[in-house]
Amino acid sequence: MNIKIAPSILASDFSRLGEEVKNLEACGADLIHCDVMDGNFVPPITFGAQMVKAIRPHTRLPLDCHLMVLHPETHIEDFAEAGADIVTVHAEACDISALFKQISSFGMKKGAVVNPETPVERVFSAVEEGADMLLLMSVHPGWGGQKFIPETLKKIECLRDFCVKHGVPELDIEVDGGITVENVKEAIAAGANVIVAGNAIFKSGSIAETIARLRG
Numbered sequence: 001m002n003i004k005i006a007p008s009i010l011a012s013d014f015s016r017l018g019e020e021v022k023n024l025e026a027c028g029a030d031l032i033h034c035d036v037m038d039g040n041f042v043p044p045i046t047f048g049a050q051m052v053k054a055i056r057p058h059t060r061l062p063l064d065c066h067l068m069v070l071h072p073e074t075h076i077e078d079f080a081e082a083g084a085d086i087v088t089v090h091a092e093a094c095d096i097s098a099l100f101k102q103i104s105s106f107g108m109k110k111g112a113v114v115n116p117e118t119p120v121e122r123v124f125s126a127v128e129e130g131a132d133m134l135l136l137m138s139v140h141p142g143w144g145g146q147k148f149i150p151e152t153l154k155k156i157e158c159l160r161d162f163c164v165k166h167g168v169p170e171l172d173i174e175v176d177g178g179i180t181v182e183n184v185k186e187a188i189a190a191g192a193n194v195i196v197a198g199n200a201i202f203k204s205g206s207i208a209e210t211i212a213r214l215r216g
């Protein structure tokens, strides 16, 4: 499968976000992962559609917007206007089916995500609803730099198996949280093909080398 690397700008220098995304593109990233947090669905507040709009002119890469927010339906239009390419919404926060219709109506790609404690079965219906991506959290959402939760591997395997059996064997399965150049191999072997990494990329000596190593 085609492995795609999605650096999370949560770990980048917010005072120079434009340069950071430009550099990620030059270093071989495939997507820019934007962690939107509202202080309600998760305790921290990061940024919203206005920030996504600000970085849009600095890269041609798809902006992969992970909405860790309550009532995501109130923000979809803003993300469309900001130039988001993929919008991923939490099964714990909304009715996936309704949100997918809304996201599609703005011509964006749609993703569904579940937290570590939420059964993987909760995103099965998203496959039938035409999801462009499925995301499994491998840490509790809210913070970068946490340890990968190993039980996620079983969920990835189960989801890839479901996709294969439902005629979409190549559907993008993204894994998010605690990924390192060491444990990425297990995530890929389990069936993930879109790899989010924040600290592993930004705290490394070389962004380009780390992106290449994460690709395996």
Ligand code: DX5
Binding pocket: 008, 010, 011, 033, 035, 066, 139, 140, 141, 142, 143, 144, 145, 146, 176, 177, 178, 179, 196, 197, 198, 199, 200
């Ligand atoms: C956590 C975010 C992740 C986070 C990953 O809520 O969704 O995208 O930035 O950061 P690392 O790779 O440092 O665990």
Ligand code: ZN
Binding pocket: 008, 033, 034, 035, 066, 176, 196
């Ligand atoms: Zn994320």
